[in-house]
Amino acid sequence: MNDFADMEIFARVVTAGSMSAAGREMGLSPAVVSKRLRRLEDRLGTRLLQRTTRQIALTEAGQGYFERVTAILTQVEEAESFVTRRSGIAKGRLKVAAPTSFGRKHIAPHLLPFLDANPDLSVDLELSDNFVDIVGEGYDLAIRIAELSDSSLVAKRLARIHRVLCASPAYLERHGTPRTIADLAGHTCLAAANQDPWRLDGPDGPVIVRAHGRLATNSNEVVLQAVRAGVGVALRSTWDVGADLREGRLQVVLPEYRASRHVAIYAVYPSRRFLPAKVRVFIDYLAALYGPEPYWDEGLDKTLALPPAASHAP
Numbered sequence: 372m373n374d375f376a377d378m379e380i381f382a383r384v385v386t387a388g389s390m391s392a393a394g395r396e397m398g399l400s401p402a403v404v405s406k407r408l409r410r411l412e413d414r415l416g417t418r419l420l421q422r423t424t425r426q427i428a429l430t431e432a433g434q435g436y437f438e439r440v441t442a443i444l445t446q447v448e449e450a451e452s453f454v455t456r457r458s459g460i461a462k463g464r465l466k467v468a469a470p471t472s473f474g475r476k477h478i479a480p481h482l483l484p485f486l487d488a489n490p491d492l493s494v495d496l497e498l499s500d501n502f503v504d505i506v507g508e509g510y511d512l513a514i515r516i517a518e519l520s521d522s523s524l525v526a527k528r529l530a531r532i533h534r535v536l537c538a539s540p541a542y543l544e545r546h547g548t549p550r551t552i553a554d555l556a557g558h559t560c561l562a563a564a565n566q567d568p569w570r571l572d573g574p575d576g577p578v579i580v581r582a583h584g585r586l587a588t589n590s591n592e593v594v595l596q597a598v599r600a601g602v603g604v605a606l607r608s609t610w611d612v613g614a615d616l617r618e619g620r621l622q623v624v625l626p627e628y629r630a631s632r633h634v635a636i637y638a639v640y641p642s643r644r645f646l647p648a649k650v651r652v653f654i655d656y657l658a659a660l661y662g663p664e665p666y667w668d669e670g671l672d673k674t675l676a677l678p679p680a681a682s683h684a685p
Contacts, residue, residue, distance in 0.1 A: 377411040378440045380404055381419060385437050386641050388506030389427065395509075396463060396647075426507070461649035462491040468505070469514040472591055472611060473636070474498040477667070478514065478657075485656050492649055500563075500591065505641055511650050512640040514657075516608070518633040526637040527654055530661040533609045533668065534630030537621045541601040549604070549624055552578055559584035559603030561594045569606050573628045582606075606630060613667040636661070 383393035390404040397404075412419055419433035429437060469478055474496060482494060497503075497510075505513050505524065519526050549555055552573060562569070562582035569580040584603050588594060595612070598605040599620060607621075615621040638654045640646070 374411075374414070377407050377414075379444060380407045381411055382437065382440050382444055384408065384420070384427065385429065385433075387509065388641070389509065392509040461489045461647075461652045463647075463649055464493045464495055465512075465649045465653055466495040466497070466510050467512055467514065467653070468497050468499060468503045468508075468510050470516055471498040471500050472595070473514065473516060477610060477661075481660055485653070488656075489649075489652060492652075494653075505639065511647065512638050512654065515637050515639050516634065517637070518631055518635075519637055519639070524639050524641060526639045527658070528635050528637055529654075529658050530610075530636045530665045531632075532630070532634045532636060533671075534606055534634065535609065535612075535616075535626065536604055536606055536624045536628060537598065537612060537616065538604045538624055539599060539601040539621055540619070542598075542603065543622060543624070545601070552580065552625060552628060555580055555604065555625075559586070561586060561597050561603045561605040563591050563594055564589045566591075570631055571606075571628045572631060577631075578628070609671060610636075610665065610667040613669075613671060617670050 380393065380397065380399070383396055384390050384404065387393040387396060390408070391401045393399075394401050394404045399407075408420065415436075417432045418430050419436055421428045421430060467478075475498065478496065482496070486492070486494065502515070503510060503513055514529075515526075516532060546558060549558055552571075560569075560580070560582035561584055564587055566582070569582060571578050571580060586593075586597055586602055588597075594605055595607065597603065598607065598612075599615065604624060609616070612621055616623065638657065640650055640654075
């Protein structure tokens with residue numbers, strides 16, 4: 372049984388990215404984790420991990436061993452779940468990173484039902500508009516709004532995204548409504564300083580617009596307040612401005628131009644194998660909450676001529 376426990380500790384260290392993070396998950400001190408890893412390596416007669424003060428890296432032998440160990444541990448977990456029916460039980464502390472505005476609007480208000488359904492689980496929700504290093508900073512998962520490129524992380528698509536150009540009625544009355552994409556050069560365009568240029572899909576294909584104006588800010592929430600106040604035109608997601616569009620506080624301009632359809636909301640986590648129950652139940656909860664037709668898009672299909680929802684493949 373000690374040999375099996377050492378295998379589990381090894382797998383936890385690899386998926387968590389550090390001995391201290393693995394120790395926190397398992398209730399063990401870093402010293403105990405280090406001692407158990409040394410014992411495992413001594414028994415196998417080979418080094419599995421290269422260790423430095425800041426990070427760990429798998430050796431070639433360690434990579435092969437990890438792949439086989441996680442398969443074994445997953446089978447054991449599935450066998451126990453079949454017998455004990457505990458596949459839906461989540462325990463411990465779940466550390467989640469999410470974008471600031473999205474987390475405040477569409478995660479925080481829905482945490483109570485999730486916590487009530489999982490009484491042995493606590494959630495550490497950290498909001499930031501920067502991409503965190505999930506493994507290096509000890510997160511269990513991150514919520515990202517992006518067009519994700521290939522990486523060593525696993526991404527589960529949670530919901531589609533619609534980003535539209537919009538402005539307040541007061542701004543449009545004062546400055547006129549842009550009729551072509553070139554007209555934006557004569558308007559105040561609002562974007563956070565750390566935001567990429569607007570990459571839009573239009574009738575003639577992709578187009579890039581570099582937002583410019585008299586307001587500079589590093590905050591997406593300041594941009595939202597500014598567009599509501601009539602300062603200029605902004606590119607905003609319907610999860611952020613859906614209510615404003617439904618109630619007439621904002622109007623869509625140049626509706627034939629949208630941000631890339633490949634941008635979506637994803638749950639991103641380190642490994643598909645040996646996925647902790649706490650991560651699985653949280654992802655499943657958000658996927659069911661948002662659904663194929665996110666609640667923030669209700670009532671906007673006719674107004675914005677939204678396309679039908681696409682399949683949510685992992």
